[in-house]
Amino acid sequence: MALLHPSTRRLREWLETPPGAEPDAGVEEHVSHCERCADELEALDAMTAEEAVETSEVELALQEVLAPPTGLEQRIEDRIEAALLARRDFKLLAGLMGVSIETARLLVEPPEEPRS
Amino acid sequence: MKAVPVSPEQVGTTPTADLDEAEQLRVLVREYSSAIYRVALSIVRDPALAEDVTQDTLLKAWQALPGFRGESSLRSWVLRIAHNTAISTLRRRRDVLADPNTLPEREARRSVESDAEDRAAMAEFTRALDELDDLSRSIVVLRELEHQSYEEIAATLDLPLPTVKTRLFRARRKLSHALQGWK
Ligand SMILES: [Zn+2]
DSSP: OOSSOOOHHHHHHHHTOOTTSOOOHHHHHHHTTOHHHHHHHHHHHHHHGGGSOOHHHHHHHHHHHTOOOTTHHHHHHHHHHHHHHHHTOHHHHHHHHTSOHHHHHHHHSOOOOOOO | OOOOOOOTTTBTTBTTTTSOHHHHHHHHHHHHHHHHHHHHHHHHOOHHHHHHHHHHHHHHHHHHGGGOOSSSOHHHHHHHHHHHHHHHHHHHHHHHSOSGGGSOOOOOOTTOOSOHHHHHHHHHHHHHHHHSOHHHHHHHHHHHTTOOOHHHHHHHHTOOHHHHHHHHHHHHHHHHHHHTTOO
């Protein structure tokens, strides 16, 4: 870590590096480890937040672009069931399917035909 | 067959402690699928891959549940597994696809059906999100969507506190900037 903390001006410039521009590497490296500068950046961020778009709008946009698809949970449950089936985890499978362990086993591995 | 020992100390820290194995797994799926998916998608940027990561994470979390010590919230713990699983999935994917240009494009945002202006703004926002590094994306998601404190994020991702704060502030700037025209 560099001994000297970057000036407030440099911190602010780093914070507001425009998209596509290269951030000041020295500042970048320093602030990742320096609590004092992290606190100063926090203060700068709070002070200038009103100039920028409100945080809640970032939240809304993130919700939009990262929205889970419909039916996700059911699909995941089905996929896990299939994975357990492949692993022959009958005990858990039985619990998931709401049947007895023996029933789960029979569903997966039907008994061999009895020889006559 | 693995058993899930449920010690008295775990009760109260683990909402799933009293449940049988199948029910534990079902609770994990119900409670955390969406949050895991969001963290996963923010990193892998591909919906199908994000579903794979969600499934892997839930199975891993369920299998590791007996070892969960309650040092963090169960949610943080699960999301940490999600982050790590997404990162390793992405690495494997990048190894397979040597050419970075063949990385899967994220599908067009299905939920944005309003008007063209909104769509353009969201495309801009998505681009800004894509330009962030993987770690910054996770930090932003944990902060903005999971509402974790800086300390919780540091614990979830095993990062120094200054790293969490500084990456977050800058990432949020970039994302805000991308939204400037969307009003
Ligand atoms: Zn400093």
